[in-house]
Amino acid sequence: xxxxxxxxxxxxxxxxxxxxxxxxxxxxxxxxxxxxxxxxxxxxxxxxxxxxxxxxxxxxxxxxxxxxxxxxxxxxxxxxxxxxxxxxxxxxxxxxxxxxxxxxxxxxxxxxxxxxxxxxxxxxxxxxxxxxxxxxxxxxxxxxxxxxxxxxxxxxxxxxxxxxxxxxxxxxxxxxxxxxxxxxxxxxxxxxxxxxxxxxxxxxxxxxxxxxxxxxxxxxxxxxxxxxxxxxxxxxxxxxxxxxxxxxxxxxxxxxxxxxxxxxxxxxxxxxxxxxxxxxxxxxxxxxxxxxxxxxxxxxxxxxxxxxxxxxxxxxxxxxxxxxxxxxxxxxxxxxxxxxxxxxxxxxxxxxxxxxxxxxxxxxxxxxxxxxxxxxxxxxxxxxxxxxxxxxxxxxxxxxxxxxx
Numbered sequence: 001x002x003x004x005x006x007x008x009x010x011x012x013x014x015x016x017x018x019x020x021x022x023x024x025x026x027x028x029x030x031x032x033x034x035x036x037x038x039x040x041x042x043x044x045x046x047x048x049x050x051x052x053x054x055x056x057x058x059x060x061x062x063x064x065x066x067x068x069x070x071x072x073x074x075x076x077x078x079x080x081x082x083x084x085x086x087x088x089x090x091x092x093x094x095x096x097x098x099x100x101x102x103x104x105x106x107x108x109x110x111x112x113x114x115x116x117x118x119x120x121x122x123x124x125x126x127x128x129x130x131x132x133x134x135x136x137x138x139x140x141x142x143x144x145x146x147x148x149x150x151x152x153x154x155x156x157x158x159x160x161x162x163x164x165x166x167x168x169x170x171x172x173x174x175x176x177x178x179x180x181x182x183x184x185x186x187x188x189x190x191x192x193x194x195x196x197x198x199x200x201x202x203x204x205x206x207x208x209x210x211x212x213x214x215x216x217x218x219x220x221x222x223x224x225x226x227x228x229x230x231x232x233x234x235x236x237x238x239x240x241x242x243x244x245x246x247x248x249x250x251x252x253x254x255x256x257x258x259x260x261x262x263x264x265x266x267x268x269x270x271x272x273x274x275x276x277x278x279x280x281x282x283x284x285x286x287x288x289x290x291x292x293x294x295x296x297x298x299x300x301x302x303x304x305x306x307x308x309x310x311x312x313x314x315x316x317x318x319x320x321x322x323x324x325x326x327x328x329x330x331x332x333x334x335x336x337x338x339x340x341x342x343x344x345x346x347x348x349x350x351x352x353x354x355x356x357x358x359x360x361x362x363x364x365x366x367x368x369x370x371x372x373x374x375x376x377x378x379x380x381x382x383x384x385x386x387x388x389x390x391x392x393x394x395x396x397x398x399x400x401x402x403x404x405x
Contacts, residue, residue: 009101029281084118104147119399226346
């Protein structure tokens with residue numbers, strides 16, 4: 001197969017550090033290592049911040065005028081006209097074989113609108129909460145109408161899971177235009193032998209405690225209040241057992257007061273990591289977070305909703321037994337009793353019981369750890385990159401065939 005020139009259009013990118021940024025940095029890196037030529041087009045303000053880091057990225061990054069997206073608030077006709085011109089200009093300059101738009105809003109709606117007129121091959125990839133929303137936290141009515149109008153115009157839309165595919169159909173996207181491609185994890189990074197005492201010492205974790213790890217940003221959908229109450233209940237059930245909770249993610253230090261109110265002082269530590277600084281290639285997740293997974297005994301996630309949790313994949317790649325809520329985006333990854341234990345959302349007592357079962361039942365921990373690692377290998381980056389490349393070629397051929405008829 002000849003190398004592809006791939007335009008990746010996104011409203012968010014490094015040096016920001018959450019799911020969408022991590023995924024598309026890794027995707028672009030894997031595409032480049034396979035001999036292709038991805039170009040990430042991100043808001044100019046982010047590109048300037050990224051250039052200041054002097055990272056040696058294996059792919060090209062260029063600025064996109066994000067203010068063209070902001071016109072949508074004031075004049076829809078002008079916003080779409082400006083973005084059509086900007087996208088056409090980049091297509092003429094780069095002659096992309098295929099496009100990959102990140103997020104349904106704002107990138108996706110503008111790309112789908114332009115694609116319906118230009119007929120360039122390409123796809124839309126949601127980030128999760130742009131398709132799924134918690135009750136009372138959905139899109140404003142005007143934006144919902146715009147998503148329903150524009151997103152179905154796209155040639156193809158990615159569903160991260162079967163549940164998301166159903167959400168896209170409800171949005172009006174035809175089944176034939178929905179393609180399921182999951183998130184990914186680099187399993188090799190979690191294979192190295194573990195010197196747990198040294199890792200715990202470096203992270204400031206107690207050497208003899210049973211450590212639960214939660215990796216999630218500080219956001220209502222992660223339901224940290226339930227996590228803290230469940231861990232408090234676990235401590236009460238466990239008598240004199242040494243237990244500890246490590247929480248890693250953006251903004252989690254702001255949760256310290258809530259944890260203290262649940263009586264968790266001395267039983268919890270918060271971590272915030274970004275990509276490694278300095279010159280070189282940023283690793284995502286960073287080495288310090290990989291070591292935190294290796295330092296832990298089990299993983300816990302109490303989300304009310306997930307698009308497709310990268311943290312779950314990382315925990316499973318590290319062979320950690322999992323306790324999680326039976327929430328959309330988790331149900332598609334965790335099978336109760338196979339690679340983790342599931343309990344209802346908000347069920348702090350049920351979560352505490354499941355966590356207690358992991359603490360006291362070593363054979364169960366071993367069984368779930370084996371199931372977790374086996375599950376993670378299905379989502380390795382080598383497989384997911386191949387899925388995207390197969391889809392890119394299919395979309396190119398589809399447009400070519402349409403052009404001949």
